[in-house]
Amino acid sequence: xxxxxxxxxxxxxxxxxxxxxxxxxxxxxxxxxxxxxxxxxxxxxxxxxxxxxxxxxxxxxxxxxxxxxxxxxxxxxxxxxxxxxxxxxxxxxxxxxxxxxxxxxxxxxxxxxxxxxxxxxxxxxxxxxxxxxxxxxxxxxxxxxxxxxxxxxxxxxxxxxxxxxxxxxxxxxxxxxxxxxxxxxxxxxxxxxxxxxxxxxxxxxxxxxxxxxxxxxxxxxxxxxxxxxxxxxxxxxxxxxxxxxxxxxxxxxxxxxxxxxxxxxxxxxxxxxxxxxxxxxxxxxxxxxx
Amino acid sequence: xxxxxxxxxxxxxxxxxxxxxxxxxxxxxxxxxxxxxxxxxxxxxxxxxxxxxxxxxxxxxxxxxxxxxxxxxxxxxxxxxxxxxxxxxxxxxxxxxxxxxxxxxxxxxxxxxxxxxxxxxxxxxxxxxxxxxxxxxxxxxxxxxxxxxxxxxxxxxxxxxxxxxxxxxxxxxxxxxxxxxxxxxxxxxxxxxxxxxxxxxxxxxxxxxxxxxxxxxxxxxxxxxxxxxxxxxxxxxxxxxxxxxxxxxxxxxxxxxxxxxxxxxxxxxxxxxxxxxxxxxxxxxxxxxxxxxxxxxxxxxxxxxxxxxxxxxxxxxxxxxxxxxxxxxxxxxxxxxxxxxxxxxxxxxxxxxxxxxxxxxxxxxxxxxxxxxxxxxxxxxxxxxxxxxxxxxxxxxxxxxxxxxxxxxxxxxxxxxxxxxxxxxxxxxxxxxxxxxxxxxxxxxxxxxxxxxxxxxxxxxxxxxxxxxxxxxxxxxxxxxxxxxxxxxxxxxxxxxxxxxxxxxxxxxxxxx
Numbered sequence: 058x059x060x061x062x063x064x065x066x067x068x069x070x071x072x073x074x075x076x077x078x079x080x081x082x083x084x085x086x087x088x089x090x091x092x093x094x095x096x097x098x099x100x101x102x103x104x105x106x107x108x109x110x111x112x113x114x115x116x117x118x119x120x121x122x123x124x125x126x127x128x129x130x131x132x133x134x135x136x137x138x139x140x141x142x143x144x145x146x147x148x149x150x151x152x153x154x155x156x157x158x159x160x161x162x163x164x165x166x167x168x169x170x171x172x173x174x175x176x177x178x179x180x181x182x183x184x185x186x187x188x189x190x191x192x193x194x195x196x197x198x199x200x201x202x203x204x205x206x207x208x209x210x211x212x213x214x215x216x217x218x219x220x221x222x223x224x225x226x227x228x229x230x231x232x233x234x235x236x237x238x239x240x241x242x243x244x245x246x247x248x249x250x251x252x253x254x255x256x257x258x259x260x261x262x263x264x265x266x267x268x269x270x271x272x273x274x275x276x277x278x279x280x281x282x283x284x285x286x287x288x289x290x291x292x293x294x295x296x297x298x299x300x301x302x303x304x305x306x307x308x309x310x311x312x313x314x315x316x317x318x319x320x321x322x323x324x325x326x327x328x329x330x331x332x333x334x335x336x337x338x339x340x341x342x343x344x345x346x347x
Numbered sequence: 348x349x350x351x352x353x354x355x356x357x358x359x360x361x362x363x364x365x366x367x368x369x370x371x372x373x374x375x376x377x378x379x380x381x382x383x384x385x386x387x388x389x390x391x392x393x394x395x396x397x398x399x400x401x402x403x404x405x406x407x408x409x410x411x412x413x414x415x416x417x418x419x420x421x422x423x424x425x426x427x428x429x430x431x432x433x434x435x436x437x438x439x440x441x442x443x444x445x446x447x448x449x450x451x452x453x454x455x456x457x458x459x460x461x462x463x464x465x466x467x468x469x470x471x472x473x474x475x476x477x478x479x480x481x482x483x484x485x486x487x488x489x490x491x492x493x494x495x496x497x498x499x500x501x502x503x504x505x506x507x508x509x510x511x512x513x514x515x516x517x518x519x520x521x522x523x524x525x526x527x528x529x530x531x532x533x534x535x536x537x538x539x540x541x542x543x544x545x546x547x548x549x550x551x552x553x554x555x556x557x558x559x560x561x562x563x564x565x566x567x568x569x570x571x572x573x574x575x576x577x578x579x580x581x582x583x584x585x586x587x588x589x590x591x592x593x594x595x596x597x598x599x600x601x602x603x604x605x606x607x608x609x610x611x612x613x614x615x616x617x618x619x620x621x622x623x624x625x626x627x628x629x630x631x632x633x634x635x636x637x638x639x640x641x642x643x644x645x646x647x648x649x650x651x652x653x654x655x656x657x658x659x660x661x662x663x664x665x666x667x668x669x670x671x672x673x674x675x676x677x678x679x680x681x682x683x684x685x686x687x688x689x690x691x692x693x694x695x696x697x698x699x700x701x702x703x704x705x706x707x708x709x710x711x712x713x714x715x716x717x718x719x720x721x722x723x724x725x726x727x728x729x730x731x732x733x734x735x736x737x738x739x740x741x742x743x744x745x746x747x748x749x750x751x752x753x754x755x756x757x758x759x760x761x762x763x764x765x766x767x768x769x770x771x772x773x774x775x776x777x778x779x780x781x782x783x784x785x786x787x788x789x790x791x792x793x794x795x796x797x798x799x800x801x802x803x804x805x806x807x808x809x810x811x812x813x814x815x816x817x818x819x820x821x822x823x824x825x826x827x828x829x830x831x832x833x834x835x836x837x838x839x840x841x842x843x844x845x846x847x848x849x850x851x852x853x854x855x856x857x858x859x860x
């Protein structure tokens with residue numbers, strides 16, 4: 058969790074106007090999509106456009122993730138070969154399996170070596186959208202150190218499970234719990250599936266609250282108008298901010314005193330707790346709460 | 348010669364006269380003289396209703412060289428201007444000047460009359476469509492004069508624009524000339540722009556498609572100013588007169604601009620009890636209003652008034668108690684028309700009361716915040732809403748310059764790039780509104796504050812808003828678009844852009860073929 062990812066906004070990779078403005082919309086990350094948003098006949102054009110956008114546009118510090126096609130498809134390998142050369146922050150692998158993650162990792166290592174890029178710089182985001190992926194999410198994450206988070210893709214998952222997708226989302230309760238637990242276990246982000254109905258504001262808010270309550274750390278957005286609502290709900294609580302500030306203060310005091318290890322309120326504070334505190338403070342700042 | 352903004356302007360323009368150069372937004376204020384008018388008093392039992400426009404023209408003794416005026420409350424649904432000109436054309440009259448408050452695409456027949464020499468002059472506050480194109484190509488004999496809304500009222504009151512016959516499209520009119528805009532099939536609401544015409548024209552004619560028995564209450568334009576009344580089949584197309592609704596943008600970039608704008612307003616310190624506000628009917632402007640509304644509700648702020656062309660959204664804010672009154676010069680949609688008819692504190696105002704700099708106080712002078720648009724804005728904050736980057740006329744000030752001058756905080760909101768063109772440029776193609784009256788530019792990629800507003804810059808420093816010099820915004824845009832080459836324009840002046848005080852702020856030159 059090296060950076061807050063409250064929102065990951067999907068942007069179609071074949072829309073120049075949307076690409077041009079992607080960086081100013083306020084999302085923590087943007088997912089330049091060359092998979093579902095792009096028809097088969099436009100895959101090559103979208104690859105070129107996305108590469109050009111990453112090379113030339115200012116995204117104002119927004120994390121750039123490119124959703125590539127499944128490696129089992131005719132496009133996935135080519136996507137990695139092409140897109141990796143412009144070094145997005147991460148690749149999102151559709152319908153990911155352990156093998157896909159390992160393959161992507163090997164390809165990236167080769168490209169980074171050939172191009173003289175920093176090894177391991179391009180991260181991976183497996184997209185969990187099959188029953189297999191869901192049941193193996195922990196091992197998928199563990200397939201590579203490059204994995205920094207997982208995105209739940211509920212539409213494909215429910216199709217694979219042969220269940221109806223609903224606004225209430227009971228059918229993805231297990232998926233959310235399983236993914237959240239696996240991600241927490243591996244200290245990576247658990248990004249919830251997008252909410253598709255733009256006219257159901259109440260349902261959207263409930264959906265985000267449910268996802269957060271089950272341990273998801275952020276949510277994908279399919280429309281920029283969803284960003285603020287997601288940010289508001291994923292913003293840390295006042296209590297969390299206060300605790301995080303006290304951890305950081307204690308850490309600074311410990312540093313001054315030359316202590317490597319310290320405790321707060323009688324409990325030992327270790328690196329993950331400090332990282333989490335820093336992350337909470339960062340999220341609070343992003344949300345305008347500090 | 349060059350005016351104070353460095354715009355090259357002839358000292359004398361053929362068909363316009365001696366040029367008074369713009370010297371600064373507030374340099375002409377002080378003692379002024381209003382025109383006195385001649386009128387022919389009505390004799391008891393005299394009938395005002397005539398049978399046709401043809402008869403009206405004869406009674407008014409229309410002649411070569413006259414100035415006839417129209418208002419634009421029926422907007423792109425207006426039939427009256429075309430009907431009157433068609434009748435005039437049958438009389439072999441020449442050299443007519445059309446003083447319409449605005450001209451829209453529906454007024455295309457004017458182009459033909461320009462070609463025949465029947466119409467040789469036009470003055471208006473806003474011109475779009477085929478007439479604007481024809482003027483830009485040099486097809487009008489004399490240069491068009493572009494006023495502001497307040498400037499037109501000033502020019503009429505001062506006698507700079509002497510109207511021989513004013514033709515008033517009247518949604519409802521009684522037999523003795525009392526007019527209102529709230530009843531009838533062509534109801535358009537407030538008739539604010541026609542008031543100076545009614546008060547200062549030599550002859551005034553009401554043209555209506557809803558002739559009612561005396562008296563037609565409520566009365567907006569009263570019988571004391573009307574010479575003749577004529578009934579026609581229809582004065583306009585309801586679809587073009589008002590829109591059903593004006594809607595908040597769903598465009599994420601527009602929403603981002605609107606949100607940042609509302610933050611600027613909040614930080615400015617003006618958003619407190621007594622707050623006054625004006626915004627246009629565009630989607631981004633309405634989104635600003637929506638965010639301002641949220642802030643007012645959250646902080647329990649009660650505003651004094653909202654003004655301008657009134658939209659249903661402003662009516663909603665008023666009805667929710669967020670403003671004490673509405674000042675309305677023109678209704679933009681049906682909800683506004685209904686409110687204007689039904690709410691006592693939805694107050695109509697004349698163009699003079701709205702924005703004339705030479706009266707004892709225009710409404711714009713009491714505005715806290717005004718949201719404005721821009722086709723171009725230069726690094727000195729001068730704004731162009733008159734011409735496109737191709738040099739073709741595509742609008743005009745309307746109330747832009749008036750409200751910018753009057754408001755405590757004039758904010759331009761625009762996307763940094765439109766089409767493939769940067770909006771921030773070194774020098775705008777045409778200056779409509781001087782930079783000294785613009786305080787802030789809000790774009791999706793950053794906010795620039797006029798350096799003259801150090802107080803505001805200080806207030807904004809403590810926020811996380813992306814404040815930057817306007818030159819940086821220009822650079823950001825040009826990094827994406829490149830620097831567009833300026834188009835070559837001819838020497839011939841096709842339009843004179845008058846600032847609200849009657850001085851010349853810029854000219855529009857003829858475009859190439």
